[in-house]
Amino acid sequence: MAEVLVYVDHVDGAVRKPTLELLALARRIGEPVAVFLGAGADTAAPTLAEYGATKVLAAEVPAFDAYLVAPKVDALQAAYEAVSPAAVLVPSSAEGKEIAARLAVRTGSGLITDAVDLEAGEEGSVATQSVFAAAFTTKSLVSRGTPVITVKPNSAAPEVAPAAGAVEQLAVTVADASKGTEVVSRTPRESTGRPELTEAAIVVSGGRGLNGRENFHLIESLADSVGAAVGASRAAVDAGWYPHANQVGQTGKSVSPQLYVAVGISGAIQHRAGMQTSKTIVAVNKDAEAPIFDLVDYGVVGDLFEVVPQLTEEISARKG
Amino acid sequence: MTMRIVVCVKYVPDATGDRYFADDLTTDREAVDGLLSELDEYAVEQALQIAEAADDAEITVLTVGPEDAKDALRKALSMGADKALHVEDDALHGTDVLGTSLVLAKAVEHTGYDLVLCGMASTDGGMGVLPAILAERLGVPQMTLLSELAVQDGVVTGRRDGDSASEELRAVLPAVVSVTDQSGEARYPSFKGIMAAKKKPLESLDLSDVGIEEDQVGLENAWTTVLEATKRPARTAGTIVNDEGEGGKQLAAYLADGRFV
Numbered sequence: 001m002a003e004v005l006v007y008v009d010h011v012d013g014a015v016r017k018p019t020l021e022l023l024a025l026a027r028r029i030g031e032p033v034a035v036f037l038g039a040g041a042d043t044a045a046p047t048l049a050e051y052g053a054t055k056v057l058a059a060e061v062p063a064f065d066a067y068l069v070a071p072k073v074d075a076l077q078a079a080y081e082a083v084s085p086a087a088v089l090v091p092s093s094a095e096g097k098e099i100a101a102r103l104a105v106r107t108g109s110g111l112i113t114d115a116v117d118l119e120a121g122e123e124g125s126v127a128t129q130s131v132f133a134a135a136f137t138t139k140s141l142v143s144r145g146t147p148v149i150t151v152k153p154n155s156a157a158p159e160v161a162p163a164a165g166a167v168e169q170l171a172v173t174v175a176d177a178s179k180g181t182e183v184v185s186r187t188p189r190e191s192t193g194r195p196e197l198t199e200a201a202i203v204v205s206g207g208r209g210l211n212g213r214e215n216f217h218l219i220e221s222l223a224d225s226v227g228a229a230v231g232a233s234r235a236a237v238d239a240g241w242y243p244h245a246n247q248v249g250q251t252g253k254s255v256s257p258q259l260y261v262a263v264g265i266s267g268a269i270q271h272r273a274g275m276q277t278s279k280t281i282v283a284v285n286k287d288a289e290a291p292i293f294d295l296v297d298y299g300v301v302g303d304l305f306e307v308v309p310q311l312t313e314e315i316s317a318r319k320g
Numbered sequence: 321m322t323m324r325i326v327v328c329v330k331y332v333p334d335a336t337g338d339r340y341f342a343d344d345l346t347t348d349r350e351a352v353d354g355l356l357s358e359l360d361e362y363a364v365e366q367a368l369q370i371a372e373a374a375d376d377a378e379i380t381v382l383t384v385g386p387e388d389a390k391d392a393l394r395k396a397l398s399m400g401a402d403k404a405l406h407v408e409d410d411a412l413h414g415t416d417v418l419g420t421s422l423v424l425a426k427a428v429e430h431t432g433y434d435l436v437l438c439g440m441a442s443t444d445g446g447m448g449v450l451p452a453i454l455a456e457r458l459g460v461p462q463m464t465l466l467s468e469l470a471v472q473d474g475v476v477t478g479r480r481d482g483d484s485a486s487e488e489l490r491a492v493l494p495a496v497v498s499v500t501d502q503s504g505e506a507r508y509p510s511f512k513g514i515m516a517a518k519k520k521p522l523e524s525l526d527l528s529d530v531g532i533e534e535d536q537v538g539l540e541n542a543w544t545t546v547l548e549a550t551k552r553p554a555r556t557a558g559t560i561v562n563d564e565g566e567g568g569k570q571l572a573a574y575l576a577d578g579r580f581v
């Protein structure tokens with residue numbers, strides 16, 4: 001069976017969930033070969049093997065951290081040349097998309113970004129995308145070269161499918177041209193202890209209705225009561241009430257959880273672009289005419305300062 | 321020496337209206353109102369600020385698109401850009417990101433550049449990869465998704481707020497930069513700006529002018545094929561309750577039924 005490259009997203013060897021989802025999708029179209037860049041390949045390999053990686057091509061060079069994006073493209077290209085894959089799958093993070101795009105140019109291949117599903121087809125892998133703020137669903141395939149496809153988090157369920165997954169060193173030469181953008185310093189984002197926004201099964205988001213940074217604890221308590229990630233509308237982010245890293249929408253994160261809870265958010269098209277594919281949507285808003293109510297499975301028209309504390313309390317009571 | 325700034329902009333269907341696919345499954349650009357992609361306004365704004373801070377700079381706005389795309393160029397000119405370049409050719413219809421980036425790269429080289437500025441993504445396709453591809457094609461540093469930037473003595477520095485970290489970046493010009501909507505509000509064109517824009521040069525080029533063959537672009541030669549586009553079914557109307565003192569409890573009960581609690 002043809003091999004499919006899967007670019008691994010990880011934090012110091014801890015494999016992030018979207019990569020496991022990619023392995024499940026890769027198995028539908030071929031044999032997954034993981035490409036692991038940076039430190040921690042030996043830590044990651046058992047997990048990658050458990051989820052179906054037939055081997056793990058690993059490389060660790062200082063240039064990955066010292067320069068932006070391009071050295072990782074060099075490495076993925078080396079893996080591409082070593083394997084001649086049937087397809088290349090990359091997680092749809094900002095960086096993942098850029099790496100995939102540059103690889104597509106170098107290999108003369110077509111590119112599909114932000115796929116939400118992938119299946120084998122007669123003329124090649126068919127990718128499903130959700131476009132125009134999720135108003136349309138498209139199915140596409142790559143018609144030239146090797147399909148390079150980036151896949152959004154929560155697009156498939158990880159599947160345990162033990163495979164060999166032995167680590168093989170990948171020889172990487174970083175071109176001088178790839179050292180153009182120097183990373184002068186890097187400040188890791190502080191961990192909140194909550195699930196990663198894009199990967200979470202439940203997201204609770206707050207908007208302008210919160211009326212101040214000091215009220216976001218209502219959103220956080222609700223989120224914590226159900227083990228959710230916290231999101232925010234751009235209005236709340238622009239007002240400085242919550243970090244931009246938590247923004248949901250067109251220019252923030254795109255999320256597709258099992259449950260999305262919108263609190264004090266009107267439901268503007270740019271916000272919907274980032275959450276409309278959520279499985280279940282609920283909202284609390286005092287304006288019965290707010291567009292968010294067109295999307296919801298369940299909505300409460302009311303004052304969030306009354307409804308949300310009662311909701312959190314009731315959830316805690318039910319948990320006992 | 322004059323710093324040559326080229327801002328790549330896109331003419332897109334208005335996101336607040338309904339957007340459609342045409343019969344050939346390309347984005348319908350005729351049945352809907354179009355405008356300069358809002359995210360490109362941030363790039364124009366940064367170009368203006370960089371030019372204002374520089375001794376000598378010239379801003380060219382560049383677009384690849386149909387006749388109406390001139391509207392996007394005029395908007396950028398009215399904001400303060402100096403001149404505009406429009407690559408327009410019937411053969412371009414249906415070109416995907418790899419083809420468009422090829423045309424932009426050729427056009428940028430044709431006009432000459434020190435700094436190429438882009439928005440973070442288009443508001444229609446929304447791929448967000450064109451700036452990285454442009455850097456790859458031009459063989460210059462990629463400084464993308466910056467929420468802050470400065471250009472001084474031929475060096476561009478800026479901050480990229482990534483998924484897991486915030487990075488301070490540095491590159492020597494020429495370079496390709498893209499800016500996010502966190503980079504600073506874009507100015508509104510003034511009345512004077514709108515009047516002045518009418519007299520600014522707007523040059524049209526076709527594919528042969530920038531050295532592209534017809535078989536490198538267009539729907540037939542796209543690297544991807546859209547098989548089908550279906551309107552997402554409207555979400556079935558949900559249950560809406562008015563809070564009469566029990567709204568929180570009712571919602572909790574709904575969530576418990578759905579096994580979220």
Ligand SMILES: Cc1cc2nc3c(=O)[nH]c(=O)nc-3n(C[C@H](O)[C@H](O)[C@H](O)COP(=O)(O)OP(=O)(O)OC[C@H]3O[C@@H](n4cnc5c(N)ncnc54)[C@H](O)[C@@H]3O)c2cc1C
Binds near residue numbers: 249265266270287501
């Ligand atoms: C190019 C571009 C990109 C954008 N990208 C994004 C993006 O990524 N994400 C995003 O979110 N937006 C984005 N926006 C902005 C978007 O258009 C909206 O302005 C924004 O989403 C509004 O945020 P909001 O719903 O919190 O605020 P509002 O629209 O002001 O809504 C606040 C809501 O809170 C309700 N409310 C007020 N008080 C209470 C109360 N006490 N109890 C209950 N309800 C209450 C109100 O009824 C109202 O519906 C973008 C805009 C543009 C032009």
